[in-house]
Amino acid sequence: MAGVDVIIAEDSRIQAKLLQKRLTDAGHAVRWAENGAEALKLARERRPDIIISDIEMPVMTGYEFCKALKSDPALRTVPLILLSTLSDPIDIIRGLDAGADNYVTKPYDADYLLGRMQALLQTPLGEPSGDGTLEVGIAGQTFRVQAGRQQVLNLLVSIFENAVAKNQELIVANQDLSIARDKLQQTNSELSDLNDRISTINARMVRDLEAAAKVQRSLLPPEDAALPGTAVAWRYVPCQDLAGDFLNFFPLDAEHAGLFVVDVSGHGVPSSLMAVTVGRFLSPKVSDQSLLVRQRADGGITVAAPAEVASQLNRLFQADEFSGLYFTILYGVLHLPTGRLDYVSGGHPALLHVPANGPPAYHGAEGFPIGFVPEFDYPQASLQLAPGDRIYLYSDGVTEAMDKDQNPLGDEALAACIASTRTRPLEASVADLLETVEQWCQPRGPLDDVSILGLEWRP
Amino acid sequence: MDLYRRIQTGKTGDVHMIVFKDKKILDDTVLDEIKKEITTLLGKATGPDVLLDFGNVEFMSSAMLGLLGQLHRKITTGHGRLKMCNIRPEIFQVFKLTNLDKLFSIHKDAPTALATFT
Numbered sequence A: 001m002a003g004v005d006v007i008i009a010e011d012s013r014i015q016a017k018l019l020q021k022r023l024t025d026a027g028h029a030v031r032w033a034e035n036g037a038e039a040l041k042l043a044r045e046r047r048p049d050i051i052i053s054d055i056e057m058p059v060m061t062g063y064e065f066c067k068a069l070k071s072d073p074a075l076r077t078v079p080l081i082l083l084s085t086l087s088d089p090i091d092i093i094r095g096l097d098a099g100a101d102n103y104v105t106k107p108y109d110a111d112y113l114l115g116r117m118q119a120l121l122q123t124p125l126g127e128p129s130g131d132g133t134l135e136v137g138i139a140g141q142t143f144r145v146q147a148g149r150q151q152v153l154n155l156l157v158s159i160f161e162n163a164v165a166k167n168q169e170l171i172v173a174n175q176d177l178s179i180a181r182d183k184l185q186q187t188n189s190e191l192s193d194l195n196d197r198i199s200t201i202n203a204r205m206v207r208d209l210e211a212a213a214k215v216q217r218s219l220l221p222p223e224d225a226a227l228p229g230t231a232v233a234w235r236y237v238p239c240q241d242l243a244g245d246f247l248n249f250f251p252l253d254a255e256h257a258g259l260f261v262v263d264v265s266g267h268g269v270p271s272s273l274m275a276v277t278v279g280r281f282l283s284p285k286v287s288d289q290s291l292l293v294r295q296r297a298d299g300g301i302t303v304a305a306p307a308e309v310a311s312q313l314n315r316l317f318q319a320d321e322f323s324g325l326y327f328t329i330l331y332g333v334l335h336l337p338t339g340r341l342d343y344v345s346g347g348h349p350a351l352l353h354v355p356a357n358g359p360p361a362y363h364g365a366e367g368f369p370i371g372f373v374p375e376f377d378y379p380q381a382s383l384q385l386a387p388g389d390r391i392y393l394y395s396d397g398v399t400e401a402m403d404k405d406q407n408p409l410g411d412e413a414l415a416a417c418i419a420s421t422r423t424r425p426l427e428a429s430v431a432d433l434l435e436t437v438e439q440w441c442q443p444r445g446p447l448d449d450v451s452i453l454g455l456e457w458r459p
Numbered sequence B: 001m002d003l004y005r006r007i008q009t010g011k012t013g014d015v016h017m018i019v020f021k022d023k024k025i026l027d028d029t030v031l032d033e034i035k036k037e038i039t040t041l042l043g044k045a046t047g048p049d050v051l052l053d054f055g056n057v058e059f060m061s062s063a064m065l066g067l068l069g070q071l072h073r074k075i076t077t078g079h080g081r082l083k084m085c086n087i088r089p090e091i092f093q094v095f096k097l098t099n100l101d102k103l104f105s106i107h108k109d110a111p112t113a114l115a116t117f118t
Helices: A013-025 A036-045 A062-070 A089-098 A110-122 A149-217 A268-281 A306-316 A410-420 A426-440 B028-042 B062-077 B089-097 B110-115
Strands: A005-009 A029-033 A050-054 A080-084 A102-105 A133-138 A141-146 A230-237 A245-251 A256-264 A293-295 A301-303 A327-335 A340-346 A351-354 A361-363 A381-384 A390-394 A450-457 B007-012 B015-020 B049-053 B081-085 B105-107
Touching: A005 A013, A005 A036, A013 A029, A013 A110, A029 A036, A036 A050, A036 A062, A050 A062, A050 A110, A062 A080, A062 A089, A080 A089, A080 A110, A089 A133, A089 A149, A102 A110, A102 A149, A110 A149, A149 A268, A230 A245, A230 A426, A245 A268, A245 A450, A256 A268, A256 A390, A256 A450, A268 A306, A268 A327, A306 A327, A306 A340, A327 A390, A351 A410, A390 A410, A390 A426, A410 A426, A426 A450, B007 B028, B015 B028, B028 B062, B049 B062, B049 B110, B062 B081, B062 B089, B081 B110, B105 B110
Parallel strands: A005 A029, A005 A050, A050 A080, A080 A102, B015 B049, B049 B081, B081 B105
Antiparallel strands: A133 A141, A230 A450, A245 A256, A256 A327, A293 A301, A327 A340, A340 A381, A351 A361, A351 A390, A390 A450, B007 B015
16 A cells, blocks of 8 residues: 555544554554544645544544535545444444444554555545435434445445454454463362362461470479469460460479479470470479489489579570570479578579568579570579468569550569559469559560469468 | 661771661561671671670560570680670660670670770
């Protein structure tokens, strides 16, 4: 097709520029008008070979422009292609009535549009044959349309071609859909397999976690645990399934009881594994591992001094071997007949002593966390209890419990809480302290394990 | 451009200065990154002098103490010195609670700490 003179009527500058480029590249001369009125003006200035017009435009629509063009004797034989969305059958009637020669549906393929142009230019339009009025019925309405045979024929062909093109697109789309559906089915079945596998793995992990939690519970006192000549109450709330805290109390021999709170740094699996390992060394049963009691040659049992226990633990658990994990411990041995408590602290919060008659007081012992300093001799401290005295051991999850503004509960609040429950049974005071901690951490709840162990000496 | 994500580094004389960038050192991943970055920085140096600056740190988990313990041992074993400074009271409480304020050499600010290296 030799270069021809084209007018584009299109209100979208971007659309117009794109089309103009394609036409210019194909060797045509292009003039662009923003609306029908302007296009008509351009056409009158110089008669174009062909016009391509959008329909929806301000000032003068494509239909109005077409009608005006076709009623201009000098321009009526210029072929005009309407760019229509053809979303409504009425569009066809309107185009017919306006005298459009061809339709191209939007969005259009530029090559297709060029093909339509060529076809139109090859069959020059004659003067209207004056066939007169056509009657068309669509959707229960009758339209009277002024159109020449040639126009009707052109339109018919263009609509048919459009339909064929759309049909082709539909077929391709259908094939794509069918391929996509197959892929989806395959992916679905893969996903389903994967889901099954995840469920299996998850179930296994839940089982493992439950088993681990069970092992960890074995580090805690049994439900019916009791010490003669004392009241003991405790609470233990891990912040995750597996915790780094644990506590226990038990008779060591006929006259001594051992009690401790241990806090392994961190949470979760690594900390709980270490807790279980440490726990084995803190057994009241004579064994190769227990650091608390030893069988003597005469068959009796020797209770190890707390300082000795801490120093041994420190030798066994140097932090490097546990990738930076360490633990703090407060371990005490209570001589049940006399109420003398010997204790040691490995970097653990001080114990709280609440005399039967008097204000609470903290008693710390100096000692680094277990695993920090090799070959450290842990100093031992002593506390004489009077009948009715209470002591509380706890983890830093109590005093370092943070409220929503990151304020710790603190030593003073702990002591005040304990003092306020002094007249109530030990069990109630421990329960009350836990509630105080949980209230303090609202709304998030504690972010650390919380352990509390209270003992009242009642000889 | 900073070489490290978690620490800012510098050198005063022979002292490696390490400033923690994080406000919160709570997460295990943050802790691991800090550990890696310090290890990279100090490399194979035996017994370096190191000053840790906690000026930015507002919250710190007790697990961080484990890292400091490892670092302390590694440095002192090689006859180097590890000092710390700019520790705000809330953080100092974590050291005090575990008695580690007596193990570590803790100073008010960087100039005071640097003066003790000579």
